[in-house]
Amino acid sequence: MIRIEKNYDGTVTPAPSPAKHGEGPVMTDDLYEKRLAALAANPALQGENVRLPESAGAGIRGGLAVVGVGCLALTALGAVVHSPTHALASFEVAVFTVLAICLGSLFFTMLFQAINAYWPVTFRRQLEQAAGLIWLPLLGMVAVVLIELFSSLFTGHGVLFQWLTEDPGYLLEKKSGYLNLGFLLVRFAIYAGIWLFLARSILSMSLEQDATGNRMLTRAIRRRASWGILAFALTVAFASFDFLMSLDFRFFSTMWGVYFFAGAAMSALAVTTITFSVLRLTGRLTGIVTDEHYHDLGKLLFAFGACFWAYIAFSQYFLIWYSNIPEETAYYVYRQEGGWQVLSMILVIGHFIIPFMILISRKVKRNVLLAAVMAAYLLIFQVLDLTWIIRPMAYVGVENPAGPGSWWIDVVASVGGLALFASFLMRALASAPLIPMKDPRLATTLEHKNYV
């Protein structure tokens, strides 16, 4: 039966209603004070559970510093007894490993603040601290730049930077607008300035919040982090061009900056995991950083350490392999002969397949010790990855390109760099509370759970 009706009672029409104006809701200060007071009374947030004594681990710290300085001295010795190019390459591996850790930490600090992340609040302080140590690898980079500068002044060519030469060919002449020492110094100053400013100012604002409880600092950091990520992306990409990609000035890859970033993100997560595992295993942060937080940190480690790196590395390799254009392919050819092919295979298996298979397990991610072991494992692979990038360049152009050669120099350089960094990180660890004590989101973080 079909009929036509008027005013059938099925439809809904929304009624207009008065509009509301305003800036958005704000919590009153006295209410917020009460919330802070409740947080301050939380039994988990007391004493040594969240704050190390100034003297904590002073012996280890000193020992690490001695080891670090000693190993770097051995690297310098390697320059004398073996080859300055090799030693400088090993030193640059160490510097860039530490730089990757600091830059990755800076990235995650900014990211977590920019997106108002809740669960990682408890991890953020150590990311801020690691980012704040960026002056350490920057000093190393200054050393690299100075060595190249003096080398080119006195001998006419660079040590590791092959584009520093008195006899530029066609390619270098075309690229000289970018690859010249003066511009490099300017760029380096810009990178260093931006990184130092972002890392130190965010750290100091976060520490100030610990003291004053001013929640609007969170908003200030968020604003800084928003443009900071943009500045970060550009500086990291160009810094990786300047110090890594241009080691072989013939080679170019638009993916390069992303590739270095992938390693940096992973190293930062690895160091964070190790730091917190040490703290938790020594009885700190009970009830604050739980297995639930570790589960999520492990997911990030899995995503960046195994998957994202593999994605970027594979995409770069695959496109070059498939297209087979000589100026690009040479980069991979260097690394498939003279002994480097072994390292290439180790990277494929050890940097992707093994961590993928292990970190996919929920049990590993939630286990304090296993997570730390995997993090240390991945950190070693960051060193190997950078070795694979930098070290073959030490011999390009030499008549019979040599393989890894005297690898003890690589070992001492990387151990030295990491030991020195660890020593300073331990000092930073003891200098402030282990977590952002008055972060407005801390209360929610403490209750974080993975329900599936």
Add this chain to the structure above:
Amino acid sequence: MSIVQTVADYLPIVPKPRPKYVTENGKRVHGLIAEYDTPADVYHAAEKIRDAGYKKWDVHSPFPIHGIEEAMGVKRTILPYIVFKVGLGGAFGGWLLQYWITAVDYTGFTVQGKPYGAWEPFTMIIFELGVLHAAFAALIGMLMLNGLPRWNHPLFSSDRFLGTSQGKFMIGIEATDKSFDPEASRALLESTGGNDIEIIEDDD
């Protein structure tokens, strides 16, 4: 739910086990349901029923209540392991398919001078097939572990039960549970704050 029962649900020729309790209409008793007002109520009730030793019972809610597995004493599902294995199998199958076709069955077709069995061009399809199989394993595995799909369920005979997919919270205890007793179970549900306790008949 026992296997016999599940099979009997799907194949009507398989006789169902003899009912322990029968209503006055002569129909088998499926179980009892009780309604709760809030997620918190049903959560705390679930803890009590778990502690009373029941095994065949369930909480029905319009959305997954966070942490209810713990309150019910449900073990973690084995689904992730199934999915992982099926996914790996799919990925391996993807490699085998491509390798066999390209490097074994159909050689002599050179593309860009690349080796026949080179792994690089196979990566994409290996990955895609792995994901495809894992996705099917996740959906089908979830349904099979849940005993779904099914045409009907005795619980749907209750008018009020239909509200559990909208905004109501209910606990249902099945009559096949060893600890089930019409009076004692009803008393337990009442003591946990359950309202409108109702006997569900199984229409067979």
Add this chain to the structure above:
Amino acid sequence: MSALHPDQVTAERLAGLRPGAAGRDVDMGLGDGTLTEDPALESPLVLGDRSFDEVTDIVCGYAENPAPKWWLIAFGIASPIAGLGTLFILYMIITGVGTWGLNNQVDWAWDITNFVFWIGIGHAGTLISAILCLLKQKWRTAVNRSAEAMTIFAVICAGIFPGIHVGRVWFAWFLFPIPNYNWIWPNFRSPLLWDVFAVSTYATVSALFWYMGMIPDLATLRDRADARLRKGISKPFSLELPTGHFVVIDAITPDKIRAFVYGLLSLGWRASSRHWHRYEAAYLILAGISTPLVLSVHSIVSFDFATSVLPGWHTTIFPPYFVAGAIFGGFAMVLLLLIPLRQVMPNFKDLLTLRHLENMAKIILLTGMMVGFAYGMEFFIAWYGANEYEAFVFTNNRALPTWISDKGAPYWWAYWAMISCNVLSPQVFWFRKLRQNPLVIWIVALFVTIGMWFERFVIIVTSLHRAFLPGEWHMFFPTLTDIGIFVGSIGIFATLFLLFVKFLPTFAMAELKAVMPAADPHGHHGDHQTGHDPQHGIAGGADQKHQGTANAEGGH
């Protein structure tokens, strides 16, 4: 809206007939209480003090009420366009690929542009569901269902183009490794074959993901229809005419059809917690595997270009750049669809708040800059690589306007349309007032959608139209069939989306309910969940509710 609702006041409130929480009908550009800048507050995800039943009523109402007037008008426009597009496709298949404007040099043009455009849009849905789910972004619950639906329809539109572009579509089965009497196998070293596997896997997995997410909501629709049938309050079929009259057909009871169809599709779901446990695990797994899948699909699409040696196509950043572009374009399309729906569908604003829109605007800004980063990198490396052909493509085929140099690019306008739409227009989102204004967001989303189409056009056509020899230089001019099929694909997309809005749960109800404060079985932290705090200095103090929770918080 809610024939079942026992409470008249609530029913009217839901219908917007009564002021109160339901009447939160905010003017464009003004706050709805979710736009807090105070880090101590967490914005509510559902406004208007809704109960679980009300959320159910609102969402199910979209699928249960007779089609509103705007829907009929929109459907009346979209479906003929879809039909016309289908006719163009038929004409093209019958006549041949020559009906397109392709020529010897430009053998990929609008067809592949449209393919990449649609497949790119198709990425946002799975991304919202998968990546945001993994990142615990609760606000995704408001947009994931419609975004996933959009994904599937966009993939359908995308699938049309390579399918018909190969010509002789009846041989399309050659794309799959099916044993045949010629003993011919597909070439597994061809990027186009990877595409076949990637796109079909993506379409399948997205559909599974979407469907699995819908099972509980379909069960809700089934149960409601069932309940009305049992109570005998089902209404006959009715259709509103533009005159305001209704056509009512007594012989058809929609609830019977609903109970059957939704019943079939919901697979006997009975909201059991034991099932929910496995369901959530399966959902998380699907989210986990969909995330690399999203990345892989658009990466593989980018391989179509980047594995070649063509200047402008071969560059290593293509995979992540394409992925970022896909997310960018996809979010723009989500906003393009949801902002108008928010205006016309009752109570939509309670479920999709300004905070949701602002978050998406921020993602547009972020991904827009990632795309801009890739443009910049490409340009820089084109120069730094010192390959003159590469440099020529970027300056003389793309960027340099013909009115500056007679060696300029005839397609300079396409390049600059791409830059201004994709890189410049999202920059307005740096300003809070602008990214909180739905109208501004909608306009930017429109620009971005246009810009992303131009991006693919620029990549494909400007690289192809000039080969290494100037004698091979040809311009591309689209024909009516080119335009007709593209416009038709928009019609197909719109038609499918309108059908979705009318017949399926537009919001993931179960997930929405799970993120409401009342869903927390431990029931505290009220003050994080609400945005109704009085403004500091205006209201002069906390209201009772907050005083209460703050004290309660102090207690534990």
